[in-house]
Amino acid sequence: MAAQDRIAEFKGVAEMMPDDPVVRFGLAAAYLDAGRAEAAVVEYTEAIRLKPDYSAAHRGLGRALERAGRMAEAKAAYAKGLEVAARTGDLQTKKEIEVFLRRLEKAGD
Numbered sequence: 001m002a003a004q005d006r007i008a009e010f011k012g013v014a015e016m017m018p019d020d021p022v023v024r025f026g027l028a029a030a031y032l033d034a035g036r037a038e039a040a041v042v043e044y045t046e047a048i049r050l051k052p053d054y055s056a057a058h059r060g061l062g063r064a065l066e067r068a069g070r071m072a073e074a075k076a077a078y079a080k081g082l083e084v085a086a087r088t089g090d091l092q093t094k095k096e097i098e099v100f101l102r103r104l105e106k107a108g109d
Contacts, residue, residue, distance in 0.1 A: 003030060021048075024047035024050065025047045048061065053088050063100065
């Protein structure tokens, strides 16, 4: 399925279920896959607003911010994501965020 088709599909579902954080996460991922980082930032932020302990959304937000060139905000999003993942016991997301954060900090050196 083409990126634009995935975006259109998720937008349709998001209109029917605007308060579903998983739908917002899916739409954000579709935007990110299509190279639309700023739109992904908006949707990941909305997913987090709807479900603050959604560690994968925090990870996605960090990735989207990083791709948008907003490195300081990406680091902050990753840091928050680490906290959430540790608190909720999401060890896989915690490990992934640690890798992304290390790589981001190394690139800044």
